[in-house]
Amino acid sequence: MGFLGVDVGSISTKAAVIDDAGEVVARSYLWTEGDPLAAVKRVLAEVEPQAKAAGEDVVAVGVTGSARELIGAALEAQVVKNEITAHAMGTLSRHPGVHTIFEIGGQDSKIIIVRDGVPVDYAMNTLCAAGTGSFLSAQARRLNVPVEDFGDYALRSTKPTKIAGRCTVFAESDLVHKAQIGHPQEDLIAGLCQAIVMNYLNNVGKGKEVRAPIVFQGGVSKNVGVVKAFADITGEEIVVDDDGHLMGAIGVALLAREGEGRAEFEFSAHDVEFDTRGFECGGCPNDCEVVTLSRAGEFLDGWGNRCERGIERAKADISDA
């Protein structure tokens, strides 16, 4: 039997299929490109042949990530979990002795403190995206260096430039200024990597006891420059898992395996057109922004409403259309 986990983030969409033993038999990692439904279709198309080849039939589905409610409804998932729990579960299955999990994704970052195999504390970034992957890609565009090459540049630097990293806007002007006065590119990039780490530790990691072993994951963990900066600043060894970007998907697949719900998952059945629509309810001054999901004119689910009225209106709206 196989268990499918899908992690739909703001920047990237990940899917993994695990078998009874928890081994990953299929994996996929793609950009969300602002359309989670389309991205999920693409990752499903990628994992299906891999799962088939391993001889695993998917019997339960788990969904996590910021679009988990939408995708959970579309895939009729058995488990819909927040990404913090999913990541903790995924990492713990691979690294049972871990004490600290650093996670930096496209738009958010979190820290999970684990003791004796149990998550005991966590924190997540607040509104600001300064300590996340989108900050790095924005600065990469500024410097005209592909973000994939950042790591190599950073490793070449011997004297990282100090860059104010607390805020994207300020970091950018600081970066431009430092570039103008002639700092070499590799030092700037290494400086950026340090800025993101400092910002992470000051913001998300504030007041937390960072104890080794440390696992670093999420999209940004693929960047060796940031890994090195973490190692330099914490003075500890940083473990990066090859499947680090898939931990959310693996975790939620494990949760689906542990759950009760079982239903044969037919990949082809989900290759149909879904329709999402958003509108402001207007039923009261709350003006809830209700989002609905429907398939061939049939209402599936809706979110964002504070009261039943929003959903009633949504249903009426769909049947009118």
Add this chain to the structure above:
Amino acid sequence: MATSSADYRLSFPHMGNYHIPMCTLSSMLDCEIMVAPKMTRRTLELGVRHSPEFVCIPFKYNLGNFIETLDAGANLLVQAGGGCRFGFYAEVQEEILRSLGYEFDMIRLVGDFDLRKYYQDLRRINPKLSFRGALHHYRLAARQTRALDAVEDFMRKRSGFEAEPGSFDAVHERFLRELGPTPSIAEAAALEERTLAELAALPVEMPVDALRVGVVGELYVLMEPFSNFFVERELAKRGVEVHRFVTVSDMLSHAGPKGSAHLRELIEDAGPYLKYHVGAHGTESVAMTRRLMQAGFDGVLHLKPFGCMPEVNAMAALQRLSRDNTFPVLFFSYDGQTSETGVRTRLEAFCDMLRMRKRAGVSAATNMEVPA
């Protein structure tokens, strides 16, 4: 402008369901009482638009309430104050509202808790008010507040486990309807007793590993569920027994000269984490968190408006307490841009984490005490 008390239409800002006893209290002034329109997102938008940029969020909600109620015809506003920035709300809000062109009168109950001084202020509006009459209204309102707090306290602890969805809410709503008209202290007490019995009789399904979580922090965001995105209800929905200690009755019972003894007790309970009072409810947040930790609670949720200095002071202590004892404390800070989805996600993960800890704690020996 109004000249006799009958021409006044009195209104005040919202906070939870306290508008009910507040109506009872204000009826001593013998004028029409208008409850401000229900809190909506528009309330906050109005408040944010006309407030200083980084003033704390309760100011913005209060101002939004005032604007909406003035638009609906109120001409006499009541605002309290004290403890921190709150002590300066009334004067600044009055200035802002006047410059928006509203005409109204304002009762500012600021400074130290002093019934006699308040009475003098109130005589200005209703010269016929006797001290006995004022005292009667105050005592009845205080009793209604206590009834309200007792019922809602029970709701927080039990409603998460209701066997029949909506059964607790139904009783609660009826209670709220009946509370306002209770004419005497005895009847308010009887209503409280009746409602608590009814709630206790409702069928519940208590799981063995039910979580117990305490909610501490700044009083306004604690007591106005709209401002905290209904976190207590969200916790209850996830099968959590929610405990909260900051209520208006609690504040009234420690008001005046009894306050300093209460503070000393709190500082003692805060143990090594506080030596002095750190302002407003900050000391209580630390003391309560430590008490709950020692009582074997599963975790604590700390709520505050962004930049709330007393609670920021408390946070330094709470972070250390949490780190020293690996006791989970989740911090939420509210400003006009706090995302409701973000709060939900964190809350969900918090409950998951507590449950995992609890399960591990039951099966294996850890440093956590397991509640009896």
Add this chain to the structure above:
Amino acid sequence: MPVTGELRRSSADRVPPASSRGNIYERAPVSAGRINRLRPRKMVRWSAQLRGGVEPIDATVGIPRALLYHKYGDLWTAFFETLGVDTVVSPPTNRAILERGSRLAVDETCLPMKIFLGHVDSLMSQADYVLVPRVASLHRGETTCVKFLGAYDVARNSIPDARLIEYDVDVANGKRHATEIRRLGRGFERNPAKVGYAYMRARREANRLHSERALGNEQAALEPGLKVLVVGHPYNIYDEMIGAPVVSILREQGAAVLAAELADASRAKTLSARLSRDVPWTFNKELLGAVEHYREYVDGIVFLVTFPCGPDSLMTELCVRRLEGMPTLVLVLDELQGEAGLRTRLESFVDLLRLRRPKERTATTARVV
């Protein structure tokens, strides 16, 4: 006296500023030459007669150059020096101190408090104890900002290894400054008479220095020329990273700078009633009164506010609304502030003030050149 004179203590034996920027607010440690140490000769013999001569505790007290230092710094240094206790004052705020403070503090702590924690931390290696007083109220019916209530506990919790000494002033609960600081002094010197003498002496010295500065401020208000009143807490105006750039840019633009903080406190408090009835904080009350005191004499007012200061957020709002016709500029500073933006805003403000008083134009432009 040059343009920069009015806030500066005028004494000739001033120690030159430590920073390269030349911080005019630099408070040099009180030199041993000016204040007679208590220990030498006469006093020691006197005290020895009293209780048989015990050597004072040999300890160095670190004084963070932040928050209340800018109000009581002269008093503290003189007090400890007279008691024969060595003091070390942290250097003017620099980027490292600020960064360290931001790292230690809860994210939404106000900027002065972050800086304060940075200073406390920087003193750990240099001093045996760091002085972190708690000042909850200075007068009945008034309070101080909540951060002063928590300063001691916040420092203790944010820097668990720090060795702090404190005294607790809470006049509303009967703990007066004079009594409490002497109680602290008793930890270093057992003889109460000696401690009392040290306090008295320190008080007198601090008062003398303060009135010199206040007098300079008053005189500057009467000078012709463009004058700007800077309304801000002393720990903001005199901080190297917060207020110093503001003041120096204003001066470069040819404006004389008056500090609201230096107005006579008791007069200011009476005057403050004209602007606000309810303001509960002593320091803000004094600032409000100072605005009232100086408003006739100045061309414009700059409010120096740090993010996210609770009292100032409300006081500034009220004040600006009630100062109709007076040009005001509200500067909200946080740790991300770049100097370029600051300069643009201050320059255009001074330009605006100059345009409002055409008869002075020639004189002031001459000064800029």
